Amino acid sequence: MSIRADLLRGNTDIILLARLAKSDSYGYEINKEILEISDGAFEIKEATLYTAFRRLEKCGYIESYWGTEHTAARRRYYRITPSGRDQLEVMIAEWEETAKLIFRLIKGETYHAGTD
Amino acid sequence: MSIRADLLRGNTDIILLARLAKSDSYGYEINKEILEISDGAFEIKEATLYTAFRRLEKCGYIESYWGTEHTAARRRYYRITPSGRDQLEVMIAEWEETAKLIFRLIKGETYHAGTD
């Protein structure tokens, strides 16, 4: 099942921060990873991705630097900042709250996904 | 915790359809219900609400009729259509898939909310 953009909207930032919390990475790689993890269901389009990087950098949640590897094309790496880690925690708590609420609203019960 | 608009974006329609699947209702009432269920964390703003009703009606997922009660202000009731029920099922499946995916992306594990 392919996932509608609107359902992902507002989740781009948290996904990127969560990924960068594990290790520094660059746009092209992150994009491929997400596609793979989601079995092709979800893709952050390039325009969206780079817009998000700019936004996060402007907020001070991430920093960037150019890779020095001798690769086909230069890579711009992103690093999460301490402030970004704090923000990520807030966003995760917020997301969990939201997911529970939506589930309650649409199912009238508590969410028990992952038990399948 | 108050919920950001972007996290709800794309969820307005499913929430309204799910509510109408239980019984006919009208905007003002639905809005109050949602506020209550979410403990004030989430509110579909009026402009958003009526825009959504128009959109859903245009898609043939809901129908409307004027209430005949003698109340302060007239009520416009909404009724879910068979097509709307079908669509709701699709949306719920889609939402569950999306929630699982996001959880996997941000936590690197399966979502087990509701077990707290």
Add this chain to the structure above:
DNA sequence: TTCATATACCTCGCCTGTCAAGGTATATCA
């Protein structure tokens, strides 16, 4: 009577995130 409040509906225009479409540049391999 007059005014505030609650009920209940609606629209306009701005804001913001997504993304199609377009662009640049380099290394590799046929």
Add this chain to the structure above:
DNA sequence: TGATATACCTTGACAGGCGAGGTATATGAA
């Protein structure tokens, strides 16, 4: 020489959310 993969970026259009503004009626208090 050209195709393909890697890797970055920007512009403009689009769509949903929503602040601000509007309408109208019933009720109860001043």
